[in-house]
Amino acid sequence: MYSWNDSGGLNNVTSSYAEGPVYDANSFPANVAAQGTTQQPLVFSNQLVRRNQNNQVARGHFTNPSEWQDTNNPIIPQSDFDEDEEQLEQKALEAKKEAQRKRKQIPPFVQKLSSFLDESNNTDLIRWSDDGRSFIVLDEDEFAKTLIPELFKHNNYASFVRQLNMYGFHKKVGLSDNSMRASEKKSKTPSEYWNKYFRRGRPELLWLIQKPKNPPSTAKRKRGEDDKGKGAADSDEEGKKYGPDGENSSRPQLPSLTGTQDMALIPRSEIQGLRQELQQLQNQQRFISGVIQNFRRSNDQLRQQTMAFQKMHERHESSINAILTFLATFYNRSLEGQGQNMQDMFAHVMPQTNQTHGSVVDVGEDFQMDPQQAQPGRYTKKPLALLPAPVIKDATFPPSRVINSSRPALNTQQKRTSQPRVFSQNQGNAQPSRFTEVSASPTIKDEVATPDSTNLPETPTMIDVLNSVNASNTPTGPAEFDFSSALSNYQNADGNTPLPLTPQQRDDMLSLMVANTPGNGDNPLSASATAPQLPSLEQFDNSQEQLDMLQKLQEQQASKVQHLADRLQPLSPTGSIPGLEMGNFVGDPGQFDLNSFINSDDYFPDQGIGDTADTTNIGDSLADHSNGNGNLNLDLNWDLPSGTNPRNLDQGYSNQTFDNTFEDGLLMPSAADGGGRVESVSSEATSPANTLGGDEDLGREAASPRKRLRRG
Amino acid sequence: MYSWNDSGGLNNVTSSYAEGPVYDANSFPANVAAQGTTQQPLVFSNQLVRRNQNNQVARGHFTNPSEWQDTNNPIIPQSDFDEDEEQLEQKALEAKKEAQRKRKQIPPFVQKLSSFLDESNNTDLIRWSDDGRSFIVLDEDEFAKTLIPELFKHNNYASFVRQLNMYGFHKKVGLSDNSMRASEKKSKTPSEYWNKYFRRGRPELLWLIQKPKNPPSTAKRKRGEDDKGKGAADSDEEGKKYGPDGENSSRPQLPSLTGTQDMALIPRSEIQGLRQELQQLQNQQRFISGVIQNFRRSNDQLRQQTMAFQKMHERHESSINAILTFLATFYNRSLEGQGQNMQDMFAHVMPQTNQTHGSVVDVGEDFQMDPQQAQPGRYTKKPLALLPAPVIKDATFPPSRVINSSRPALNTQQKRTSQPRVFSQNQGNAQPSRFTEVSASPTIKDEVATPDSTNLPETPTMIDVLNSVNASNTPTGPAEFDFSSALSNYQNADGNTPLPLTPQQRDDMLSLMVANTPGNGDNPLSASATAPQLPSLEQFDNSQEQLDMLQKLQEQQASKVQHLADRLQPLSPTGSIPGLEMGNFVGDPGQFDLNSFINSDDYFPDQGIGDTADTTNIGDSLADHSNGNGNLNLDLNWDLPSGTNPRNLDQGYSNQTFDNTFEDGLLMPSAADGGGRVESVSSEATSPANTLGGDEDLGREAASPRKRLRRG
């Protein structure tokens, strides 16, 4: 199960080979957030708080982490490895020869270690990481108790570790291998160790693992000199404390420089400072990545919406064109004396239309439309141009003007329009008009009640026709139309309340009109000349691409910064860039939660670098009120760059949400850190001595002989 | 069986009390032999060889074991202590006073440790030795797992030990306490630790236990001397290191990094490298800034467009609603026998409409619309719902179907619809229809020729009315309408070519219709239920804000990097970090021209970090084909992150443009990232040793990897 095979499956993330890239964590804060607020971060099952990073690195010889950190830190671009691959083989070969020449061999310890891992059994105690670049001791206790003694003369895990360290293995803090099943961890987190040359399936490389031949310490003395020696020596042999790694690739042009003349002396504090700054840079980098992620999501969403919107717009456009063309035609014909009435309009689409319900009212002439007109060819299909015109939003105006002659409305003579006429039928059940401002409440007749043409049962009506049309419904053709239901809809509501047509109905109606309108066949939907240019989807796509690129660039930045940090590492051993090794975020960060991020300790936004007291602090100014869409809404407190549109800053989210959060630029997570410490140094604890007293002379140790360990 | 216990049996030799003695492993060689022949030394039957004595003693400070060995070594006559007793009390008192004076207390660790021992429970894990001068951890594992976490923030035995050492506790090698029951042992021997001042029942003495305030480290471990010095100091001063060390503050002033000890020596080349990397970082930073700039512009543009679009959409929406409502009403009335013709529809808006051009044709009844209907109040103003329906784009279908009965079109009886009727008038000058597929070319009559109502000069016509309406044009109200021109437009083109209405005309027409439609007064433009959610402008705003933030962050990053570069400057003589002084880019880059940037020498995108000569250059790979809008169109070649929408990648720009672009990790496309790595565990892997040396060297245990001795 835990055989090497599984590596692939569980978390491909790391899987392939480059763990580095894999992680990308560089850019990613994320995982972080996961831990949540209380900052009880590393509480493992037992609740023990655990730090995450390698506390220190380069102590003693092997001082220069550069030798190993490249691999250690997953963040480093894998690229390094690729190039290394060849060299590695070469070096390994050389090392092997050299070793053999000297009658040496692969250090026993290494062999033993390898043998542990080679065996497929024991994988529940020790096994390779998924990427085969490190190994994991799953249960130290058990490992020490059962496995260690099998190859070593002891059963102390500590001793084992000492050996590991001796041979240049280092503990990996952020367990890269997430293949860890929850069940596997007992009370302690598994330990992961790696060595540049310790790789699964690469036994040749083991030749490169050597114990520090010559601990500069030999001279027993000390440090000052040691350091120097170190620095210079790294080129080939000696420095090599532990590994031959003659030119460990991590340091490219690394100069062989030998003398101090090539050395620069800089205060450690300075280096410290650099490291800190880099760290901040990295944090910010991650933050930016998160924002970009969000942005990408947002952009994509906008794109979707725009697309839908545009589609709808096109429909409307064509609808309007069709309608207007139709009406214009109708009107024209009526002027021409060929007016026909509404029913005629639809006549040709209907078998027999001649209904006779309506009576001509007192109004002027009828406009009649000759079905003839229906011949499209007659008219150029040039559609009516649409235009963005003032929207008639004011409900009271047009209607009232038109309808209520009493309205101050128009200066026209419309007074003379035919007088209001109330349909007698539905008057009774007419509902009170919602328009109180209007006096009369004309009702709509509800004759053509049901779709089934209750009123016009036998003769094929327009409705019938329309219904039949529905049968031949095609995508481009008129959509199916349930006119009857449309009308009933319109009238049924007590006749007084014209219900809105259903979308389908509406569309069908438009289709009908289109059918009746000559010349509209061509492009009823051509956008009007004045139509605003639609935001082209291409733009969104471009945005998306740019975001992709930004993302990529960010990742690169992050990795570069990481690299820088690593190079500074030697000076500051730990190499712990907190939060970096927290799993990969970039690959698919999932939903980036800015809030969480901000609240996490990974976010130390804007610690002023340059000035001691650069207080401009993003932290103070960031408020995250994400809308449901997962977009970020950030209220920025800082001064927006000129030209920035401060709109939207008033969304009602208090800026001070995060007050106090960022104390000094650091974003001060969460305070309550220690809250739950186990500590509880009870009063008793505080004054332990009380009970102590007693007899002192109990025999010393002499008493009992030697207890041997037994296991069993 | 293989329990360590048996060891006892085997060689009790060691038993007695001397610890060294204890283990006697010395005598152990035996076991070795046991293994027999192969001289596989390391293999002890399972027996773990164990050394007995404290391996080393005086390391670091506290260097001189003399301080503690008296007690440590059980062999030393107890007598010494007696004499000390008094002094001890004295010292303890002093120490206490001193500590209290300083507001200090017994070190927490010591307190905790004491509390462990005070408690009567847990004696199976930790307890005092018989003589009360040391304590024993019986089961380290269990102790670590259960007890440690109770008072400490971890569960690592090693950490506990570190603390012990820190406070001057030392492990006693030979377990003196024979109280060990056979059952108590797990697999490891218990550990015994002691501290001169850690005695059962002597809490006062705890005051004497102090952490080494001032790690003599300053002198950085010069062992030799230390030892000596120490030796002498014994009794009192002694260990000062850890002891109360009166004022060891001796070294307080540590340091200000005057000495070299505070300096780090690093190769200049290293610094050079750092500088280069920083430079690259900066360049990339600028690049990113440029992209963001572009992005902002783009976003803003999108916003504008969306805004306009949305506006237009609203207009259309309302237009359609108005029209449809109008038509529905019209139709209904006609059904009701109150049909009125088109002219009537507009009648009430017109002074005198009664034109008489048109003659009623053969079609059925007329629909007449009672102007009455114009009274809005009558109808609920609930507008028709709009819906996005299939657009009738197919010119041939609806029209032909409707018009040409010969068309296969409908299954209906429409044959009987009135025959096409061509308007006589403009037949002559009818232009050839653009619709070739349509035979007949109905023309539109051009009666109402000029807006000035050439044909209806004297009587106020609809046109007049409309014109008058124009006067009262208000933003929300119907826009001014030049119906005459609209119509003329529609007809003038030789009568055959209905010209598209001008936007104005169209809108006006809509206004008219609205005016004629009852109940539309309210919200003719309410978006239909099915309308896709409009991309809210807020989103753009948010995007903008996010961009602002990104920009800010970028600026910060840039400035941080700058700062870093500056700090490194001093180290790099040249001081010139090319490209750095190029003016501020971030602030307001103005129109960022990616192209220029890329082509400039400021851009060294992807210079490999690690490798000296990595020439891969983003520049080569990025092509900027900005659209007119100043947006970037970047075709990215790399694999888009999962979830990325690759759309738009086909815009005609070759993808391979950028091949080879990101070679080393920087943008590392994808490539087969893992391609190689997965490491098939080859046979080689499985039997590492074989391939390794292949030679004699395999000597010892090494020879066969893993020969685990099997027990049982």
Place this chain on the structure above:
DNA sequence: CTAGTTATTCTAGAACA
């Protein structure tokens, strides 16, 4: 037996938190 090497143990150094 000696010297060289490796292993084991205990303790200290260092960096952080």
Place this chain on the structure above:
DNA sequence: TGTTCTAGAATAACTAG
């Protein structure tokens, strides 16, 4: 101050000669 990882150092335990 505590926690962790790593190194130092002494010495044990071997190995080879």
